[in-house]
Amino acid sequence: MIKIANVSKHYGDFKVLTDCTTRVSKGEVIVVCGPSGSGKSTLIKCVNGLEPFQSGEIIVDGTSVGDPKTNLSKLRARVGMVFQNFELFPHMSITENLAIAQTKVLKRGKDEAMDKGLKLLDRVGLKAHAHKFPGQLSGGQQQRVAIARALAMDPICMLFDEPTSALDPEMVNEVLDVMTELAQEGMTMMCVTHEMGFAKRVAHRVIFMDQGRIVEDDKKDVFFSNPRSERAQQFLAKILHH
Amino acid sequence: MSYQWNWGVFLQPSASGDDTYLGWMLAGFKMTIALSLTAWVLALLLGALIGVLRTVPNKALAGFATGYVELFRNVPLLVQLFIWYFVLPELLPASIGDAYKQSNPMLQQFLASMVCLALFTSARVAEQVRSGINSLPKGQKNAGLALGFTLPQTYRFVMLPMAFRLVVPPLTSEFLNIFKNSAVCSTIGLMELAAQGRQLVDYTAQPYESFIAVTLSYIAINVVVMTLMHKFERRIAVPGYIGGK
Numbered sequence: 001m002i003k004i005a006n007v008s009k010h011y012g013d014f015k016v017l018t019d020c021t022t023r024v025s026k027g028e029v030i031v032v033c034g035p036s037g038s039g040k041s042t043l044i045k046c047v048n049g050l051e052p053f054q055s056g057e058i059i060v061d062g063t064s065v066g067d068p069k070t071n072l073s074k075l076r077a078r079v080g081m082v083f084q085n086f087e088l089f090p091h092m093s094i095t096e097n098l099a100i101a102q103t104k105v106l107k108r109g110k111d112e113a114m115d116k117g118l119k120l121l122d123r124v125g126l127k128a129h130a131h132k133f134p135g136q137l138s139g140g141q142q143q144r145v146a147i148a149r150a151l152a153m154d155p156i157c158m159l160f161d162e163p164t165s166a167l168d169p170e171m172v173n174e175v176l177d178v179m180t181e182l183a184q185e186g187m188t189m190m191c192v193t194h195e196m197g198f199a200k201r202v203a204h205r206v207i208f209m210d211q212g213r214i215v216e217d218d219k220k221d222v223f224f225s226n227p228r229s230e231r232a233q234q235f236l237a238k239i240l241h242h
Numbered sequence: 243m244s245y246q247w248n249w250g251v252f253l254q255p256s257a258s259g260d261d262t263y264l265g266w267m268l269a270g271f272k273m274t275i276a277l278s279l280t281a282w283v284l285a286l287l288l289g290a291l292i293g294v295l296r297t298v299p300n301k302a303l304a305g306f307a308t309g310y311v312e313l314f315r316n317v318p319l320l321v322q323l324f325i326w327y328f329v330l331p332e333l334l335p336a337s338i339g340d341a342y343k344q345s346n347p348m349l350q351q352f353l354a355s356m357v358c359l360a361l362f363t364s365a366r367v368a369e370q371v372r373s374g375i376n377s378l379p380k381g382q383k384n385a386g387l388a389l390g391f392t393l394p395q396t397y398r399f400v401m402l403p404m405a406f407r408l409v410v411p412p413l414t415s416e417f418l419n420i421f422k423n424s425a426v427c428s429t430i431g432l433m434e435l436a437a438q439g440r441q442l443v444d445y446t447a448q449p450y451e452s453f454i455a456v457t458l459s460y461i462a463i464n465v466v467v468m469t470l471m472h473k474f475e476r477r478i479a480v481p482g483y484i485g486g487k
Contacts, residue, residue: 050384077390087385091403091480100399101389135482153389 001026001157001188002047007056009042009212016042017053018212024157024190029183031199031220032192034209035235040192041084043209044159047190048072048079061156077105080150080158084166086142088134088149094121095130098149106153113152120148124178140171147178157188164195196240200224208232248448252455257445270438271459277355277434278421284360285420286413289367290406294397296372307368314365319426322362327354327430347431355427363420370412374405407478414471418464425460435459 002024009017017039024030032040045051047058049065049072058065063075088097098117102108108116121127124144126137134142143163150158160179164172176198183189183202193199199206199220206223208216208231216223216232227233252264261269295307314322327350331339342350378401386396428437439456443449 045384048388050387073387073390073392076388079388081385081388083381083385083388085379085381087379087381089382089385089400089404090483091407101391104395104399105390133481133483135480137482149389 001028001061002190003057003059004043004047005057007043007046007053007058009046009051009053015212017046020056020214022207022214022217024188026188027186028204029189029202030191030205030207031203032190032207032209033194033196033199033235034215038209039212040209041161044161044190044192047159048076048081073105077101077153078156080153080155082143082146082150082158082160082163084162086134086139086146086166088142088146090134092133093130094126094132094134094137094145097134097145098152101149102152116152117148120151121145124148138171139167140174143167143175144178147175147182157190158182160189160191160193162192162194164193194239208235245450247451249451251446251448251451254446263442263446266438266442267435267455267459270433270435273433274421274424274435275463277352277359277427277432278424281356281359281363281424282417282420284356285363285367285416288360288364290371292364292368293371293375294402296368297375298393311365311368314361315369319358319362319423320429323355323358323426323430326358327351351427351430351432354430355424355432359420359423359427362423363416366416367413370409370416371405374409375401377408378404407480410471410475410478414468417467417471421463421467422460
């Protein structure tokens with residue numbers, strides 16, 4: 001589904017990504033973790049072309065992201081993305097947030113888009129808030145709406161860029177529950193997150209990054225029980241003991 | 243001081259004989275309104291366009307917009323007015339220039355004033371719009387693009403609706419400024435409010451009454467503008483956001 005081959009990116013002399021290679025198969029759930037500044041967010045943003053990269057190749061469902069001839073908008077419409085800061089559109093009601101891209105990008109009818117939006121809103125447990133505006137919801141609620149908004153486009157895969165990092169601790173689980181459910185239904189997911197509990201529960205593979213390189217790319221069990229690199233061992237020792 | 247106050251001067255028949263001095267003031271009042279409103283509409287449209295262009299990734303477009311802003315905001319308004327009114331007709335191809343110079347002088351004054359005020363103000367509007375766009379969280383643009391919107395659609399549906407809401411207060415100031423700046427156009431003979439006030443002094447020797455009336459008229463216009471803009475600001479406020487409920 002997603003193939004990342006030898007991707008490198010630099011700003012001037014500063015290397016953000018160095019020779020990153022991995023793949024995500026259909027139905028697979030991948031967790032990307034690592035210290036801050038390791039390039040996790042940049043890597044995931046390269047997948048749908050929000051960040052350009054200088055060398056290497058990323059293929060999403062047969063389409064090359066780096067190819068200048070690729071219609072990126074068309075590709076992005078099929079790849080769902082959830083951001084750290086939710087990024088709902090504050091001037092639109094929740095239902096409008098859910099419907100706008102369906103009507104403007106997928107050219108669905110207003111009623112169809114509304115129905116679909118409300119169904120997904122119900123699924124994330126927020127049907128009662130349909131008429132509200134983003135600023136009137138809590139962070140956790142906003143993030144659940146953002147997930148519903150991405151799902152409304154019937155994506156072939158979902159990218160999560162630290163979806164719980166900006167949330168109050170109390171609200172982390174309501175978002176992780178939605179993500180877990182999604183994973184169990186067989187959605188292809190690439191998640192940048194520090195939530196190791198989530199990774200242990202649903203991930204198939206864990207990618208560990210440091211200084212722009214993919215240091216580990218292991219099956220979940222191997223990663224947690226027996227990480228090969230010293231850097232990953234240190235990282236896990238620091239975040240797992242509490 | 244032995245000044246002879248005479249508020250009745252406004253009701254006296256004017257020197258031209260077919261009107262009162264109050265009629266002169268009203269004509270100036272109407273001219274100020276017509277000039278400022280038409281110039282404002284143009285300034286808003288042009289300024290929005292140029293402000294957006296300053297933020298786009300295309301370097302040529304952004305560079306053009308930057309040049310535009312720097313040109314119109316770094317030359318004094320009065321100089322710009324003289325260029326539009328005195329210099330530009332000479333630079334036009336002779337046939338067009340001559341036709342223009344033979345048209346109704348009032349029309350010439352009005353057009354030069356309107357274009358001058360519109361372009362001068364559009365550069366300032368463009369800067370407000372640009373700052374509004376740049377003050378949005380960067381993630382908003384990414385969120386629009388990630389949903390499959392093209393860049394123009396992202397501006398149209400995601401960024402501009404919020405950016406314009408953010409800049410309504412500074413745009414209100416520009417709206418007020420354009421009425422005040424329009425007084426400069428009296429220098430090329432356009433008979434707007436300030437010019438009528440001065441003409442009234444020439445004919446009646448009642449400067450205090452005249453300029454008090456002019457002052458109050460400008461204040462009245464701007465109180466109305468401020469009230470309407472505050473109403474507008476409240477109407478477009480976003481619930482749960484700055485200024486909203």
